[in-house]
Amino acid sequence: MPEAVPRLIERFPGHLTDVAGLRVGHHTLPGAPTGCSVVLCPPGGAVCGADVRGAAPGTRETDLLHSDNLVDRVHALLLSGGSAFGLDAAGGVMRWLEAQGHGLPVGPARVPIVPAAVLFDLWLAPTARPDAAAGWAACEAASSQPEAEGCVGAGTGATVGKLFGIGRAMKGGIGSASLQAHGVTVAAMVAVNAIGDVIDPATGQPLAGARTGDGMALQHSARSIVQGLAVQVPATGSATTLGIVATDAVLTKPQANRLATVAHDGLARSINPVHTASDGDTLFALATGTAAAAPPMSVLGTLAAEVVARAVLNAVRAATGLPGLPAWRELG
Numbered sequence: 001m002p003e004a005v006p007r008l009i010e011r012f013p014g015h016l017t018d019v020a021g022l023r024v025g026h027h028t029l030p031g032a033p034t035g036c037s038v039v040l041c042p043p044g045g046a047v048c049g050a051d052v053r054g055a056a057p058g059t060r061e062t063d064l065l066h067s068d069n070l071v072d073r074v075h076a077l078l079l080s081g082g083s084a085f086g087l088d089a090a091g092g093v094m095r096w097l098e099a100q101g102h103g104l105p106v107g108p109a110r111v112p113i114v115p116a117a118v119l120f121d122l123w124l125a126p127t128a129r130p131d132a133a134a135g136w137a138a139c140e141a142a143s144s145q146p147e148a149e150g151c152v153g154a155g156t157g158a159t160v161g162k163l164f165g166i167g168r169a170m171k172g173g174i175g176s177a178s179l180q181a182h183g184v185t186v187a188a189m190v191a192v193n194a195i196g197d198v199i200d201p202a203t204g205q206p207l208a209g210a211r212t213g214d215g216m217a218l219q220h221s222a223r224s225i226v227q228g229l230a231v232q233v234p235a236t237g238s239a240t241t242l243g244i245v246a247t248d249a250v251l252t253k254p255q256a257n258r259l260a261t262v263a264h265d266g267l268a269r270s271i272n273p274v275h276t277a278s279d280g281d282t283l284f285a286l287a288t289g290t291a292a293a294a295p296p297m298s299v300l301g302t303l304a305a306e307v308v309a310r311a312v313l314n315a316v317r318a319a320t321g322l323p324g325l326p327a328w329r330e331l332g
Contacts, residue, residue, distance in 0.1 A: 024142060037189070040142045054281035093138070186304055
């Protein structure tokens with residue numbers, strides 16, 4: 001008999017702020033399970049790309065990031081709860097950056113470039129949504145110190161495992177991880193709000209997701225679907241996992257877009273099912289360009305997928321439960 005694989009408890013190391021020059025700030029709405037998270041780039045901005053894989057996205061300025069479009073640097077990125085309402089928070093980030101004198105010079109003005117993506121947490125907070133004031137507050141809270149994880153910022157209202165109804169779901173959250181290898185740092189921060197389960201790639205077993213009818217164990221959604229168990233598909237746009245992968249490597253805009261694409265492999269390893277019709281899964285890639293090393297894109301892509309998968313696991317390990325929505329630490 002093979003030895004049982006031990007249940008991992010310790011978080012993977014690292015944070016998005018391990019990439020020098022980046023600052024992260026969370027704002028959680030008082031008394032409401034929703035919030036937003038901002039990543040502030042160095043004053044000159046950072047090269048950015050994006051890849052939207054889910055079929056129900058809520059995004060802002062992602063078209064600008066296409067490789068054949070003009071602007072290649074952004075000044076901040078925003079991840080927010082509140083579904084499409086949460087895109088309002090980007091306006092507060094723009095105004096905060098403008099007040100600091102940051103932005104793209106356009107004639108007599110500076111226009112901060114702030115791509116954003118939102119997740120659906122209106123199950124828990126139907127009338128509470130991050131707005132411009134929340135975006136401003138997240139900027140005020142931004143720091144180069146290791147960012148908080150779990151049920152904060154964009155991860156506050158995150159849930160996972162909704163294929164058999166919201167009543168059998170579990171709490172998600174926001175998590176980070178980083179790696180230093182080949183002379184560069186690659187890090188990720190992911191807000192995990194998936195329709196599917198969060199899977200430990202080392203064991204193939206779910207850490208958090210749809211629970212059995214008695215609520216005491218995990219259903220293993222993908223396996224149950226293969227076996228023919230009927231699902232209760234949530235409404236379109238009712239989930240979404242959002243993330244940012246960042247590096248200090250020098251990248252062009254097309255390379256940043258490619259890095260965002262490959263980083264989705266990390267979601268595929270750690271969430272199953274993923275990229276569904278009800279998810280708007282979106283990953284951004286940032287490159288500050290301060291590292292002297294220049295590893296091949298195959299190396300950077302490998303590191304990016306790994307830190308994304310690790311960040312997903314850290315998100316559910318750090319999450320805390322709500323009534324009727326247990327967290328990983330409580331169900332185990």
